[in-house]
Amino acid sequence: MNRIKAMLEATPGLYGYRVSQKAVQSYELFFVHKQLETVRSTDTLATDVTVYVANENTVGDSTFHVYASMTDDDLQAAIQAAVARAALVRNQPYELPAGETLQVQLPTNMADADPKELGRQIADAVYAADTVPGGSINALEIFLYRDTLRVINSRGVDKTQTMHRVMLEAIPTFTDREQSVELYEDYRFTVFEPAKLTAEIAEKMQQVADRAAARKPEGPLTLNVILRPHEIRRLIGELARDCAYQSIYAHANLHAQGESWQNGDGDKLTVTMKAVVPGSERSAHFDEDGAALTDTTVIEKGVVCGSFGPSRFGQYLGIAKPSGNLQCVQVAPGTLTRAEMEAAPYLDCVSMSGLQLDLYNDYIGGEIRLAYYYDGHTRRPVTGITMSAKLSDVLGGLRLSAETDVFGPYQGPDRALLPNVAVL
Secondary structure (H helix, E strand, O other): OHHHHHHHHOOOOOOEEEEEEEEEEEEEEEEEOOEEEEEEEEEEEEEEEEEEEEOOOOEEEEEEEEOOOOOHHHHHHHHHHHHHHHOOOOEOOOOOOOOOEEEEEOOOOOOOOOHHHHHHHHHHHHHOOOOOOOEEEEEEEEEEEEEEEEEEEOOOOEEEEEEEEEEEEEEEEEEOOOOEEEOOEEEEEOOOOHHHHHHHHHHHHHHHHHHHHOEOOOOOEEEEEEEOHHHHHHHHHHHHHOOEHHHHHOOOOOOOOOOEOOOOOOOOOOEEEEOOOOOOOOOOOEOOOOOEOOOEEEEEOOEEOOOEEOHHHHHHOOOOOOOEOOOEEEEOOOOEOHHHHOOOOEEEEEEEOOOEEEOOOOEEEEEEEEEEEEOOOOEEEEOOEEEEEEHHHHHHOOEEEOOEEEEOOEEEEOOEEEEEEEEO
């Protein structure tokens, strides 16, 4: 870092520079049928340099990767090549973040854990759920990471943050005389809760058994559809992106501040872009530019009330204090109860090929691989169906659960009810 910094400061013609360095230490375990087959440990360092060049009331930038094998001559050549490329770029001028230092660790309960012991505890929590007759966990891979990110720039920014996170991949399998069915699942967390992990895997073990028994329902249906956090995150993410500085600057946003996403008597959305969500690996105190992140509410009670994004585009829009490039999203809980959900037939979507959203054409839909169909009397697994509706209609009657969960960068209701959806 010191070598690179010295070379950059000695380079004539630079408007500024940024250096980003990420160190990742990992401890990895690979299981096959509950047998630990391989243990691997890695220690990597990735460094990227961005140079900025001002030219006739414009600013250009170019980034290159630094390899450990580079000599001083190699680095000097890479800097000069990046300067030449940046000189060809003509962006509207903007200032780099300035004068902030920080050293922080993101929330976790794993910072002081021994990797071997923590890996064993995670494996035990996963395999404690392997209790479904006919079911098994064919493969399990556990990755324990300690990430340290440091960002410096030419205006005095020097920030470091450390994160402890876990990513695990599991393949729950169900086999009977006719077929064998698998589901691929991955879990990511920064706070280890053994009971919660066991419960989540147990639910997936039951779902893979139900997937083997699932059948396509007879005839088309029009009913309430229940979404779970994976799909709710996708829906809210699209609405939030409409509030991003980049969308507004490009005149691509559908709704301006003060305009409503929801016209109806459903639960009104309140959406806040967050720097830190405990348990989420997308949490951060600063973004890739080194700019501080500030929590920002972008939708309040269904009405657009704010915007967010990188410092550069915030400056273009004349925003006095840009939020920074926030990655996490928080949705306020709603009022939907289990009794209300079961008051009418519904389709509870467990696994989709991907929620399809088109804000410009007012569409929401997707292929459903596994769901539970409740006809008012019985609940049974179904598959081989698709859903579609007008997005404005379902947003108007949207209901959100009072119970919340954390899934990836999303924190909010663990169920969302979309009314009167066509299912084929």
